[in-house]
Amino acid sequence: MAEDKNIKKSPMSRREFLRKCGSALAGGSILATGGVLATKAKGSSSDLFWQIDPTMCTQCGRCETECVLPVSAVKCFHANKVCGYCDLCGGYYRPSVKDLNTAAENLMCPTGAITRKFVEEPYFEYTIDENLCNGCGKCVKGCTSFGNGSLFLQIQQDLCLNCNECKISRVCVSGAIQRVPYEAAYKLKDHA
Amino acid sequence: MKKILVFLTLVLSQLQAWAEARFPKPDFTSGYQYPDIQHPVPYEQFWNGLDVVLLVAMMSVVAWATHKKQSRKAIFGVSVFSVLYFGFYRNGCVCSLGSVQNVVLALTDHTYHLPLYVLLIFLLPVIFTFLFGRVFCAGVCPLGALQELVNVKNFRINKAVTSALSIIPWIYLAFAMLYAATRSQFIICRLDPFIGIFRLGGDIGLITFGVILLLISVFVGRPFCQFLCPYGALLSVFGSVSVKKMEVTHKGCIDCKLCHHCCPVDALRPPYANQVKEDRLKGVKRLLMYFIMLPLLTLAGALFVGSNSQALSRAHKDVHLYDLIQLQEANPDMDPILEVTAFNEMGRTMEELEAQVQEVQQKFRIYGYLAGALIGFVLGFKLIRLSVKRTRKTYEIDHAACVACGKCFDYCPQNLKKNQ
Numbered sequence: 001m002a003e004d005k006n007i008k009k010s011p012m013s014r015r016e017f018l019r020k021c022g023s024a025l026a027g028g029s030i031l032a033t034g035g036v037l038a039t040k041a042k043g044s045s046s047d048l049f050w051q052i053d054p055t056m057c058t059q060c061g062r063c064e065t066e067c068v069l070p071v072s073a074v075k076c077f078h079a080n081k082v083c084g085y086c087d088l089c090g091g092y093y094r095p096s097v098k099d100l101n102t103a104a105e106n107l108m109c110p111t112g113a114i115t116r117k118f119v120e121e122p123y124f125e126y127t128i129d130e131n132l133c134n135g136c137g138k139c140v141k142g143c144t145s146f147g148n149g150s151l152f153l154q155i156q157q158d159l160c161l162n163c164n165e166c167k168i169s170r171v172c173v174s175g176a177i178q179r180v181p182y183e184a185a186y187k188l189k190d191h192a
Numbered sequence: 193m194k195k196i197l198v199f200l201t202l203v204l205s206q207l208q209a210w211a212e213a214r215f216p217k218p219d220f221t222s223g224y225q226y227p228d229i230q231h232p233v234p235y236e237q238f239w240n241g242l243d244v245v246l247l248v249a250m251m252s253v254v255a256w257a258t259h260k261k262q263s264r265k266a267i268f269g270v271s272v273f274s275v276l277y278f279g280f281y282r283n284g285c286v287c288s289l290g291s292v293q294n295v296v297l298a299l300t301d302h303t304y305h306l307p308l309y310v311l312l313i314f315l316l317p318v319i320f321t322f323l324f325g326r327v328f329c330a331g332v333c334p335l336g337a338l339q340e341l342v343n344v345k346n347f348r349i350n351k352a353v354t355s356a357l358s359i360i361p362w363i364y365l366a367f368a369m370l371y372a373a374t375r376s377q378f379i380i381c382r383l384d385p386f387i388g389i390f391r392l393g394g395d396i397g398l399i400t401f402g403v404i405l406l407l408i409s410v411f412v413g414r415p416f417c418q419f420l421c422p423y424g425a426l427l428s429v430f431g432s433v434s435v436k437k438m439e440v441t442h443k444g445c446i447d448c449k450l451c452h453h454c455c456p457v458d459a460l461r462p463p464y465a466n467q468v469k470e471d472r473l474k475g476v477k478r479l480l481m482y483f484i485m486l487p488l489l490t491l492a493g494a495l496f497v498g499s500n501s502q503a504l505s506r507a508h509k510d511v512h513l514y515d516l517i518q519l520q521e522a523n524p525d526m527d528p529i530l531e532v533t534a535f536n537e538m539g540r541t542m543e544e545l546e547a548q549v550q551e552v553q554q555k556f557r558i559y560g561y562l563a564g565a566l567i568g569f570v571l572g573f574k575l576i577r578l579s580v581k582r583t584r585k586t587y588e589i590d591h592a593a594c595v596a597c598g599k600c601f602d603y604c605p606q607n608l609k610k611n612q
Contacts, residue, residue, distance in 0.1 A: 022432070023435065026433045033315075036299065040299075040302075040306055041310075042306065047305050048236065048307050048309075081217075085218045119220065146214075157231070157233055163285050164378055167382075173534035182237070185233045185234055186233070188231075
């Protein structure tokens, strides 16, 4: 009986000791990690939101298909103050256009998201309907190669799910999709 | 609406001549004004703050329900709320599972700014687990809660199989940390099987995997939590040494086995009283051997992953780009690769890229050794834990495995007695 007791008692106290050591180690590691990270953590000024750097974008077309949303959160934005208001617009008409009319075969946008309004001779104002835009970037490519580059792709923040790792950023060919702080929620072309 | 929209009015300032402008700025004579374009700005701060408050509140409720009240009802309520709010309403980003990667990245890369909110999402469940056991897993985590809610019956899996499978979360965690530290990918986010279900759309392969996991969890409790979750692996360490430990009943076990049968994660370990005792010397010898094997396994793991770091580094964008350029140069006839075209258009030089690739590979080597060492160490440690002499006299909770779901409370006849 006495021997039995000894066998039972000795491993229990050792285990208790090891468990206490484990608790102390775990608690210590929480404090250490928390302490180190607390000095690094930034409040609202930290980079939390995804944006496309318009100067790096090559309009490869992956934004349209790679977003986790059924219709991409990437939309075409229009910087009016950069636009030339041309009649023959590289973003509105296809390169081979013969007649400048709104027949579907003449227009660049596959979803008809770009509309234009006559301002005065010879200027037209172009507007993007974000509900129709699918972020394919065809008009952006047209405007960049024949135009002032006033059309650009950007992530619309109210649609973006703000994934921890943006799925488009993983396949972006030029690394144009980056995290930005709240203050820079939009990287625009006309107020930089 | 997911976010409350606040409209940002752009200040119409005098525009400088656009450097690229091919066509001159129009001179309007009809008094045309530039339209005032507004872009909806994010309003995440409010939601992030609410998430943290709810996280603390829900974990407190579960801690109260498991330690004081000993009732599953409150935990079930938290599970339903978590699936609806954190899952379907907030669409699951950022979650505690994924925040591991942000934290590792912040620790290894000083250029990355860790948002305070992500730090809290990571640290609060760890602190609660250290204090009260895995109360986060119980029902606050939408992934665990979703599996819990579809669970009907628990078929016991062989202990040898579950022990072998329980190493997978650690391998997953080690690789997730390796890829996060090298800024390659966030694989925990990428391979999340339930995010597609919460968002009602996404990668079809992952949704299928998630549905299969849910079908399995009808018959085997929480397959993702038990055999995949990397954050659960981390929490199990803190759970096993928690300050306050959960008990099935405060009134004393009567060895009725009912809690063992109802436990979805096989965390209730039976007493060893009636088992055939192993020869003491044999047991001690095996334990000693495993203690010698522990550093050897750690070293072997480190060498194995470290020596394969070159191949692993292909997951990094720059290394992948370098490979693509090599491929394009080797086959000039093939269709131009988009990445290579973009690389040339941007005017980056090959020397610059090579330097970057070497830097990335160096990082992969260092962190590869560390990740491999972690896997080896965990393997050795698990072997030691399996061969430690058991002294249980009644049914006891394995606090590393227990997810505090509270199912055992309702099954324990001692608890019923208390209520009457």
